[in-house]
Amino acid sequence: MTTYIVGVDVGATTTKFGLLTSRGEHREQWKIPTDKKNGGKDFPPQIIAGIEERFRKHGISKGQVLGVGIGVPGFIDEDEEVVSAPNIGWKSYPLQSVFADAFDVPVCINNDANLAAAGEHWQGAGKNEASTFFITIGTGVGGGMIVNGELVNGVSGTAGEIGHTLVVPHGRLCTCGREGCLEEYVAVKGLRRSLRDHLRNGMDTSRLHEDSDAIAIYEAAASGDALARHIVNEAAYYLGYALANVATMLNPEKIIIGGGISAAGDTLLQPLHLHFKRFVLKEADRKLALEPARFGNDAGIYGAAWLVMKRLGYFDGRRWPLK
Structure with a gap:
């Protein structure tokens, strides 16, 4: 009997799903818009309904499901029970209980960037590396650290939160309440803020306007637009500064760059x-590789599945894929 794992990557704008066999084969991948209405409380039932519909579609009984792994853009308590995800609207939300009641299988939850790091370590750009640092850049900026095959969470679950490291003292106000966080300069909102600021200061551009999005900025930069290239270079400056500190402090074998912005190449x-x-x-750079994620913006799905398998003990002296 084929068994399955469900990986869920909850994003601020889009939530992605992967239905994987226990041999690591993708059966189906899909996505839905993230519903943040009513404080995000209407969204978990939509996630559950979508998963159940795929079970029916593929003729999968609940007895064939090993577990559900979920990555969320927020903070999870030490028991993985209560989730606080301001970008979704969840505040002390009992996500694990909701899913466990629906599926009656192990439900494993962690920060989305941590799970993206785990996915790349398991099957992606960090495979066969003892220590990797992963940064995801998109609507926000997150990060995760793997050391000797183990995900580093930190005492309060904030390990790897590179998006909220300070790169500009007394800089732009961040949603976390502090000023000058990396996220405010390299994420989608940061690029658009830089564009508006430069346009209002009179910088010329042949391709951009105040409502241009991050994709347009990177496309214009690739085409040689001077303003777009300036904005991208600014973002690269702050990102390089932050990642250099990561490399110097943590000394990983590889730094992996993922998320939607990584598509800029x-x-x-x-x-x-x-x-x-x-x-x-x-000295920290001597054996370090800096490269893009293999799974692009989908690493979190693999990481969510990895978390389930890790919790069930399938990496404790056993080989993957499972028999």
């Missing part, structure tokens, strides 16, 4: 490498 990576090399301690 060399338009971002080339200036990022230049700034990173400028700031990093040379």
Whole structure:
């Protein structure tokens, strides 16, 4: 009998799903808009309904399901029971209980960036590496650290939160309440803020306007637009500064760059490498690789499945894929 794991990656705008067999094979992948109405309370039933519909579609009984892994953009208590995710509207929300009641299987929850880090470590760009740091850049900025095959959570679950490290003292106000966080300069909202600021200061552009999104900015930069290239270079500067500190402090074997913005490719990576090399301690850079995620924006699905398998003990001296 084939058994399955469900991986769920809850994002601020889109939630992605993966239905995987216990041999690591994708049966189906899909996504839905994240419903934040009513404080996000209407959304978990929609997630559950979507999963149940796929079970019916593929003729999967609940007895064939090993577990559900969920990544959320927020903070999870030590028992994985209560979730606080301001971008969704959840505040001390009992997400694990809701899903456990629906499926009667192990439900494992962690921060979305942590699980993206785990996904890349397990089957992606960090495979076979002992220690990796993963950064995801999109609507926000998050990060996760793997050391000796273990996910590092920290005493309060905030390990890896690179998006809320300070890069500009007394800089832009962040949603966390502090000023100058990396997220405010390199995430989607940060790029758009930079664009508006530069336009209002009189900088010229042939392709952009105040309502241009991050995709348009990177496309314009790739086409040679001077303002767009300036904005991307600014973002690469702050990102290189932050990642150089990560490399110097944590000394991982590999830093992996994922999330929606990673699709910009060399338009971002080339200036990022230049700034990173400028700031990093040379000894920390000697054996370090800096590269894009293999799974792009889908690493969290794999990481959510990894979390279930990890919890069930399938990586304790056993080989993957499962028999």
